Amino acid sequence: MLPLTEICNKLQLFEAERLELVYDKTISIRQTTVHVVDNHSIYTTTPWNSFMVMMDLPGKLCEALLLQNFENEMRDLRSIRQQKINMENELMQTISQENAALFTEITISDDPMQLLINGLDKQDPQYKGYVYHYTHLENAVSILNEGKLKSRNSAEGQFKNSAALNVIKSTDPSVKNYARFYFRPITPTQFCNENLGKNGSIERFGNDLMCPVPIFFKISLKDLANIPDLQWKISTGNMASYRSKSDNTLDIVKLFDFNGVYESPSDEYRYQHSSQQEYLIESELNLYLVYNDLSIICQNDLAMNSVKQLLNDNNAFLDKIFVDSSFYHNKNAKINIDNDEHRLTVSLNGSKEQGEIIVKFYNSVDDQFEIKGDIGLILNNNSIISVYVKQHITLMINLKNINYSVFYISQDENWLVYTNSRMPLLHLVERNGK
Incomplete structure (x- = not known):
C-alpha cells in the first residue's frame, strides 16, 4: 500500500457544471456531485466547496485515500444532510402555501418590482419598503463622498473587508458584480461581524470577522423602482447558499419568502434562511437617484460625528445622517x-x-x-x-x-x-x- 502522503500528492480535482454517470457512454444512470476515478482523479460539480459537494466529498476522499472504518461517521454526515434537506423542503412548501394566500390579498402586478413592493407592504415590521446596505465607517465615507454604492468588483482595493473569507470563496464569483442589500437590519451576518465580531471567527470563517463602526444605508424600494433601466434582481436566500435562486422575473418574486423576511431569531431556521434574502444591483447605485428617501443610520453619536467629520464640507448627504441604535444587535465587543x-x-x-x-x-x-x-x-x-x-x-x-x-x-x-x-x-x- 502506498504511503498516505504519496496518495494525496497524486490526487487531482476537477470541477464541472454537471456530473452524470452513464452506462456504455449513452445510457444515463444518475446525476452525482462527486465521482472518483482510479483513486486519484476526483470530479465535483462547481463550486467544489458547496454544501451538497461537501456532504459527499469526505466519504469519497476516504475511499480514494484507502482509509478504513469511516462508514459510521459518513452515515452520521448523511443523516445530518438529509435532515437539512427535509427542513429546506418543508420551508419551501410553507413559503409556497403562504405566498398563495398572500397573493389573494394584494394586487398581482405583471411588473416584478411592483409585485415585490406590494408583497412587502402587507408585512408589519418597521423595516418594510426599504433595502439596507451595511458597511464600516471608512467605506461609508468613501461611498458618500463619491455618491456611489459599488459592487465588490467595482470597488476592488478601495474598501475595508468585513466579509467572511470562507463564505466569499464559496459564493458564486458573479455575485461580486452586484452591490448587495438586505431587506432588513438585524441579520445573522450582522450578528457575527457587528463591531469587533465574535470570538472564534478565525477558525470558523478564515479571518477575524468584524465591522468596528457599522453604518447602514437605508434606501427606498419605490425610489429604486423609478430608476430607468436599473439592472436589479432578488434572491430567495443568502447568495452564499447553493440553493438560492436569483433573478428579476415574476417566477422568482413569487418564490420570495415575504412572511419570513422579517422573521425573528425565535424561529431560528427560517430566520437564518429568509432574513438574508438579497436585493442586488449590477455594478453600482448612484445615490443621487434615491436621495429623497435616503437615510444613513449610525449606531451612536460618536459614529455619526466621525462620518460627518470625514465628509467634505459641502457633501450633499450631511443632512441624511442619523442615529438609531435599534438597527444594531449591540451585543459584540x-x-x-x-x-x-x-x-x-x-x-x-x-x-x-x-x-x-x-x-x-x-x-x-x-x-x-x-x-x-x-x-x-x-x-x-x-x-x-x-x-x-x-x-x-x-x-x-x-x-x-x-x-x-x-x-x-x-x-x-x-x-x-x-x-x-x-x-x-x-x-x-x-x-x-x-
Missing part, C-alpha cells in the same frame, strides 16, 4: 470612547482573542500630556504620537489643541474607529516607526 475638554478615554468593552487599540494624536503646540493604561508601545514621529494598548488608555491633554484618531488593528488590518480630524495622520505608524 466594541471600542468605547469617552472624552471631554481635557481627557480622552478609550477602552475595549468585551473580550477579544487578539487585536490592539491605537490612539494617535498630533501635538502641534507641544502641550504637556499624560498617558495611563496597559501601554504596549509609544511611537513619536514628528509630533505625531501613536500609543498601542490592549484594553484601556486614558490621555490627559487639552483636546481642543490636538487632532486625534482611534484605530483597532487585527490581522494586519487597521480600522478607523473615531476621529476629530481629516489630517493625513490617519495613516498608521508601523511598529518600526516607518
Whole structure:
C-alpha cells in the first residue's frame, strides 16, 4: 500500500457544471456531485466547496485515500444532510402555501418590482419598503463622498473587508458584480461581524470577522423602482447558499419568502434562511437617484460625528445622517470612547482573542500630556504620537489643541474607529516607526 502522503500528492480535482454517470457512454444512470476515478482523479460539480459537494466529498476522499472504518461517521454526515434537506423542503412548501394566500390579498402586478413592493407592504415590521446596505465607517465615507454604492468588483482595493473569507470563496464569483442589500437590519451576518465580531471567527470563517463602526444605508424600494433601466434582481436566500435562486422575473418574486423576511431569531431556521434574502444591483447605485428617501443610520453619536467629520464640507448627504441604535444587535465587543475638554478615554468593552487599540494624536503646540493604561508601545514621529494598548488608555491633554484618531488593528488590518480630524495622520505608524 502506498504511503498516505504519496496518495494525496497524486490526487487531482476537477470541477464541472454537471456530473452524470452513464452506462456504455449513452445510457444515463444518475446525476452525482462527486465521482472518483482510479483513486486519484476526483470530479465535483462547481463550486467544489458547496454544501451538497461537501456532504459527499469526505466519504469519497476516504475511499480514494484507502482509509478504513469511516462508514459510521459518513452515515452520521448523511443523516445530518438529509435532515437539512427535509427542513429546506418543508420551508419551501410553507413559503409556497403562504405566498398563495398572500397573493389573494394584494394586487398581482405583471411588473416584478411592483409585485415585490406590494408583497412587502402587507408585512408589519418597521423595516418594510426599504433595502439596507451595511458597511464600516471608512467605506461609508468613501461611498458618500463619491455618491456611489459599488459592487465588490467595482470597488476592488478601495474598501475595508468585513466579509467572511470562507463564505466569499464559496459564493458564486458573479455575485461580486452586484452591490448587495438586505431587506432588513438585524441579520445573522450582522450578528457575527457587528463591531469587533465574535470570538472564534478565525477558525470558523478564515479571518477575524468584524465591522468596528457599522453604518447602514437605508434606501427606498419605490425610489429604486423609478430608476430607468436599473439592472436589479432578488434572491430567495443568502447568495452564499447553493440553493438560492436569483433573478428579476415574476417566477422568482413569487418564490420570495415575504412572511419570513422579517422573521425573528425565535424561529431560528427560517430566520437564518429568509432574513438574508438579497436585493442586488449590477455594478453600482448612484445615490443621487434615491436621495429623497435616503437615510444613513449610525449606531451612536460618536459614529455619526466621525462620518460627518470625514465628509467634505459641502457633501450633499450631511443632512441624511442619523442615529438609531435599534438597527444594531449591540451585543459584540466594541471600542468605547469617552472624552471631554481635557481627557480622552478609550477602552475595549468585551473580550477579544487578539487585536490592539491605537490612539494617535498630533501635538502641534507641544502641550504637556499624560498617558495611563496597559501601554504596549509609544511611537513619536514628528509630533505625531501613536500609543498601542490592549484594553484601556486614558490621555490627559487639552483636546481642543490636538487632532486625534482611534484605530483597532487585527490581522494586519487597521480600522478607523473615531476621529476629530481629516489630517493625513490617519495613516498608521508601523511598529518600526516607518
